[in-house]
Amino acid sequence: MMLSVTGVHTFYGHIEALKGVDLEVGAGEVVTLIGANGAGKTTLLMTVCGNPQAAQGRIVFDGEDITRLSTYEIVRRGIAHAPEGRRIFPRMSVIENLQLGATIGQPEDFADDLERVFLLFPILKERREQRGGTLSGGEQQMLAIARALMSRPRLLLLDEPSLGLAPMVVKHIFGVLRRINREAGTTVFLVEQNAFHALRLADRGYVMVNGAIAMTGTGRELMADPEIRRAYLEGGRRDRA
Amino acid sequence: MRPGATARLAGAGMGLDLPLILKEAGLTALVVFALALPLFGFRTVDSAGGLDVAYRFDWVAAAVAVAFVGRALLVAMRTLGGAQRARPGEGLLARAGRAFYRHTTWIGAAAVAFAVLLPLLPFADRYVIDIASYFLIYVMLGWGLNVVVGLAGLLDLGYVAFYAVGAYSYALASLHLGLSFWWSLPLAGALAAGFGILLGFPVLRLRGDYLAIVTLGFGEIIRIILVNWYSFTNGPNGISGIARPSFFGLAFSRSPGPGEVAFHEFFGLDYAPVHRIAFLYYLILGLALVTNLFTLRIRRLPVGRAWEALREDEIACRSLGLNPTNIKLSAFAIGAMFAGFAGSFFATRQGFISPESFTFIESALILSIVVLGGMGSQIGVVIAAFAIVVLPEWFREFQQYRMLVFGAAMVMIMVWRPRGLIAHRDPTVRLHAGGEAGR
Ligand SMILES: Nc1ncnc2c1ncn2[C@@H]1O[C@H](COP(=O)(O)OP(=O)(O)OP(=O)(O)O)[C@@H](O)[C@H]1O
Ligand SMILES: [Mg+2]
Numbered sequence A: 001m002m003l004s005v006t007g008v009h010t011f012y013g014h015i016e017a018l019k020g021v022d023l024e025v026g027a028g029e030v031v032t033l034i035g036a037n038g039a040g041k042t043t044l045l046m047t048v049c050g051n052p053q054a055a056q057g058r059i060v061f062d063g064e065d066i067t068r069l070s071t072y073e074i075v076r077r078g079i080a081h082a083p084e085g086r087r088i089f090p091r092m093s094v095i096e097n098l099q100l101g102a103t104i105g106q107p108e109d110f111a112d113d114l115e116r117v118f119l120l121f122p123i124l125k126e127r128r129e130q131r132g133g134t135l136s137g138g139e140q141q142m143l144a145i146a147r148a149l150m151s152r153p154r155l156l157l158l159d160e161p162s163l164g165l166a167p168m169v170v171k172h173i174f175g176v177l178r179r180i181n182r183e184a185g186t187t188v189f190l191v192e193q194n195a196f197h198a199l200r201l202a203d204r205g206y207v208m209v210n211g212a213i214a215m216t217g218t219g220r221e222l223m224a225d226p227e228i229r230r231a232y233l234e235g236g237r238r239d240r241a
Numbered sequence B: 001m002r003p004g005a006t007a008r009l010a011g012a013g014m015g016l017d018l019p020l021i022l023k024e025a026g027l028t029a030l031v032v033f034a035l036a037l038p039l040f041g042f043r044t045v046d047s048a049g050g051l052d053v054a055y056r057f058d059w060v061a062a063a064v065a066v067a068f069v070g071r072a073l074l075v076a077m078r079t080l081g082g083a084q085r086a087r088p089g090e091g092l093l094a095r096a097g098r099a100f101y102r103h104t105t106w107i108g109a110a111a112v113a114f115a116v117l118l119p120l121l122p123f124a125d126r127y128v129i130d131i132a133s134y135f136l137i138y139v140m141l142g143w144g145l146n147v148v149v150g151l152a153g154l155l156d157l158g159y160v161a162f163y164a165v166g167a168y169s170y171a172l173a174s175l176h177l178g179l180s181f182w183w184s185l186p187l188a189g190a191l192a193a194g195f196g197i198l199l200g201f202p203v204l205r206l207r208g209d210y211l212a213i214v215t216l217g218f219g220e221i222i223r224i225i226l227v228n229w230y231s232f233t234n235g236p237n238g239i240s241g242i243a244r245p246s247f248f249g250l251a252f253s254r255s256p257g258p259g260e261v262a263f264h265e266f267f268g269l270d271y272a273p274v275h276r277i278a279f280l281y282y283l284i285l286g287l288a289l290v291t292n293l294f295t296l297r298i299r300r301l302p303v304g305r306a307w308e309a310l311r312e313d314e315i316a317c318r319s320l321g322l323n324p325t326n327i328k329l330s331a332f333a334i335g336a337m338f339a340g341f342a343g344s345f346f347a348t349r350q351g352f353i354s355p356e357s358f359t360f361i362e363s364a365l366i367l368s369i370v371v372l373g374g375m376g377s378q379i380g381v382v383i384a385a386f387a388i389v390v391l392p393e394w395f396r397e398f399q400q401y402r403m404l405v406f407g408a409a410m411v412m413i414m415v416w417r418p419r420g421l422i423a424h425r426d427p428t429v430r431l432h433a434g435g436e437a438g439r
Helices: A041-048 A072-074 A094-101 A107-120 A122-126 A137-149 A167-184 A197-202 A219-224 A226-233 B001-010 B018-041 B056-080 B090-101 B104-121 B125-149 B160-177 B180-202 B206-230 B275-298 B302-310 B313-319 B324-350 B360-373 B378-394 B396-416
Strands: A005-011 A015-027 A030-037 A056-061 A079-082 A155-159 A187-192 A204-209 A212-218 B042-047 B050-055
Touching: A005 A041, A015 A030, A015 A041, A015 A056, A015 A072, A015 A204, A015 A212, A030 A041, A030 A167, A030 A197, A041 A079, A041 A155, A041 B396, A072 A079, A072 B313, A079 A137, A094 A107, A094 A137, A094 B302, A107 A122, A107 A137, A107 A167, A107 B056, A122 A137, A137 A155, A137 A167, A137 A212, A155 A197, A167 A187, A167 A197, A197 A219, A204 A219, A212 A219, A212 B050, A219 A226, A219 B180, A226 B360, B018 B042, B090 B104, B090 B206, B104 B125, B104 B378, B125 B302, B125 B360, B125 B378, B160 B180, B160 B206, B160 B324, B160 B360, B180 B206, B180 B324, B206 B360, B275 B324, B275 B378, B313 B324, B360 B378, B360 B396, B378 B396
Parallel strands: A030 A187, A030 A204, A079 A155, A155 A187
Antiparallel strands: A005 A015, A005 A056, A204 A212, B042 B050
């Protein structure tokens, strides 16, 4: 397994946001994590990245225990994180954002990597000198993913890349994610509210309820499950249980 | 306003709103009255029997009248010109700022050329060159602080501490160890950078207001140590007789000591005090330009980019594998190092230093140069330093109004250019249009 999370508990002060999460992502897989608002999906991704750190449990990446490492050390081991809310650098140009994404990469790889992400997102090439903050929401999301790819990660963590985007753009972005996975062999762990797209793309999926994993299966199985259909696929989202 | 014009404008739905004007002007006049009555209205004068109070209600009346009429005109102008000037920032100043930004390279080159030639120009007497080097100290400090505040976004209110460390390390090194200026300079820079890191550690987790307060405290701690560590720093009396720098071993004095050769003797010139002043001027010009080139260059390097990224979003920085600890400490250290250099220069220029020169006001002055200049803008710092340091020096006759003018200038900047005089951020990379990506 490329990433395995075992019995992880995470607290914000006294609030227990993760209550013993177990989850695995195999090399080359696309795995998705769906769940209602406040279920703890973002917290799980952040915990994998060491900010905040898990109070209990183990996170192992490529056979190495990374539970106690700080974020920048974890990232240097080959995990890239496109965080919730994109968090691109608004006053810096597209190119500068991408340069920062390449922080841990080799300088001589920069030109190749730039070409690669421009091939995936041609619009970014057109906008390369525009400031990040003036890009449209969809372009910002593409920039966030492109920036994460600049470090040549083996595992790509994405937190709700479809948030607030038009259906066409969502489709495009999910198409790109599929290409990244198929062509470059990058492992993708995707947190999503858009369960339909996420489950269709994913090899496997997990459903998180209230800080713990409630269900798991292949994308197809989960899509077919009546309870999942009711809660996440048909007629919007149910309130938190 | 001609009646015809008023009528036409009124027809277009843009008439003068008389009640509004009267209301605004009346309110302003009221505020001015409340301020002017205690400030202008009463005045204590010496008289035979002690202190007497004199009344100057005519001044109060004049102030109120000026405020009333001025405000009325301003409001009238605004309602009339409202359509054309939809964006308040689009004033003359904003356009000038943008034009300035477009030609930054040329203006910068011209400014450097002017600075280099300045001591040779006919009007440049001792006084002018002296003020110019005083001005350049602040430009250098502004550029140094710009690294911390403008690039890394760490609000530092105690910057003067590093300036003090630089000044005292040169003064003490020359006094006790007999080190020359050129040997002390790197020492002062290194010591100041060390203090920068010392300050950096406790504030690593702080941001914004909290960071500002701790740095403010740090500045005061250094000053208080300088005042109280009598045996080492000579306390409030300061250190005098600090060695002057030499020109590659040539002293600037009328009668050099035994074994010394004086500058004017070596070059076969008549002795003139202006030689030393011009030399000091070129020295600080060189130091300031080094600071500037260094900052321009480092912005394009990974370290500089990391500083700017940290200013924009710390969480994103972490998730890209940047180590915020190193980024912050390097920003503090490098900013402090330049203050240390400037401090050494200050000590050698003055020949005398005391804790008096390193009060919070200095930090505030340097910070306002950076903020007024437009954070992160190099040329903005020069303009702001000119406005804050040189103009008050020129208008020394109006001594008592200096702070008034300073305050008014601040308010005007806040209204018209809230992000500083030159608020543009220059991208650090440009690709040729249509050219291949990635160079
Ligand atoms: N920094 C924080 N401090 C305190 N509580 C937090 C913090 N971040 C998240 N929480 C709480 O932890 C719980 C899980 O939040 P999390 O952001 O992980 O949810 P999520 O599944 O990502 O939700 P969404 O789909 O809305 O993004 C929530 O109850 C939230 O209020
Ligand atoms: Mg979330």
